[in-house]
Amino acid sequence: MKQVWLGLIAAFLLVGCSSKIEDYQGVEPALHLDEFFVGDLVAYGMVQDRSGKVTQRFRAEIDASWEGANGVLDEVFYWDDGREQTRVWRLTKVADNTYIGTAGDVVGEARGTTAGNALHWVYQLEVPFRDGTISVTLDDWMFLLDENRLINKTEMRKFGFRVGDITIFIERKQAQ
Numbered sequence: 001m002k003q004v005w006l007g008l009i010a011a012f013l014l015v016g017c018s019s020k021i022e023d024y025q026g027v028e029p030a031l032h033l034d035e036f037f038v039g040d041l042v043a044y045g046m047v048q049d050r051s052g053k054v055t056q057r058f059r060a061e062i063d064a065s066w067e068g069a070n071g072v073l074d075e076v077f078y079w080d081d082g083r084e085q086t087r088v089w090r091l092t093k094v095a096d097n098t099y100i101g102t103a104g105d106v107v108g109e110a111r112g113t114t115a116g117n118a119l120h121w122v123y124q125l126e127v128p129f130r131d132g133t134i135s136v137t138l139d140d141w142m143f144l145l146d147e148n149r150l151i152n153k154t155e156m157r158k159f160g161f162r163v164g165d166i167t168i169f170i171e172r173k174q175a176q
Contacts, residue, residue, distance in 0.1 A: 019141075027116030031144040033091060033099060037064035037073055045152075045168035055164070056080060062170070069093040107135055117144040136163065148172040 043060040057080040064073045073089035091101045099119075101110040105126045112121025119142040126133040139155040152168035 021113050021115045021118060021120045024116035024118035024143075027118070029117055029144055029146060031114050031117050031119055031142065031150075033114070033119065034066040034069075034071060034093065036144060036147075036150060037062075037071060037091075038066060039064060040173040041170055042173055043075075043152075043168050043170040045166060048165045048167075050161075050163050052165075060168075105133075110140075112140075118142065134158065138166075 041062040041064055043058075043062060045058050045060070046054050047056040047058075049055050058077050060075050060077045062073055062075050065071065069092055071089075071091035071093075073087075073091065075087045075089070077083075077085040077087070079085065087103050087105060089101050089103045091099055093099055097114045099110075099112045099114070099121070101112070101121070101123070102108075103110075107124035107126060110121045110123030112119050120140070122137065122139050124135045124137050126135055137157045139157065140152065141154070142150055142152045144150050148171055150170045152166070152170065154166040154168075155162055156164045156166065
């Protein structure tokens with residue numbers, strides 16, 4: 001019984017230690033989605049299961065543009081198993097440091113906030129599973145490294161349980 005209580009206390013303390021977007025206030029360089037997500041970008045990523053094993057890898061080509069408060073990220077994913085997948089994000093800056101986003105496989109809206117070099121948003125995504133799809137919750141963090149590079153770390157959850165992680169490195173394509 002003592003081990004159960006110690007486990008519950010440790011879990012409670014870990015939940016209390018999770019970072020908040022406010023932790024990044026003032027961290028440079030500042031992330032402005034309408035500045036970083038412009039032009040041609042390329043992304044490299046991996047999906048890991050809950051044990052940490054890499055289960056999928058991908059490369060994505062991103063054509064990004066903004067007009068006023070509205071942005072479009074037209075993404076084409078090339079998966080290591082040969083699949084191709086397209087996702088078109090439609091982003092809207094609704095207030096200072098506050099964004100919403102929609103895409104065909106996003107359930108409802110993604111809602112996010114920026115502070116310093118970070119963006120945090122949470123949303124549900126329909127992902128392929130067996131012969132159909134399932135909805136998973138993505139707890140998504142982006143961190144601007146410099147004007148040309150960004151890291152995206154995402155935790156996937158189903159029924160409140162962590163089922164995997166996604167790590168993505170995004171960079172601006174260099175002029176050829």
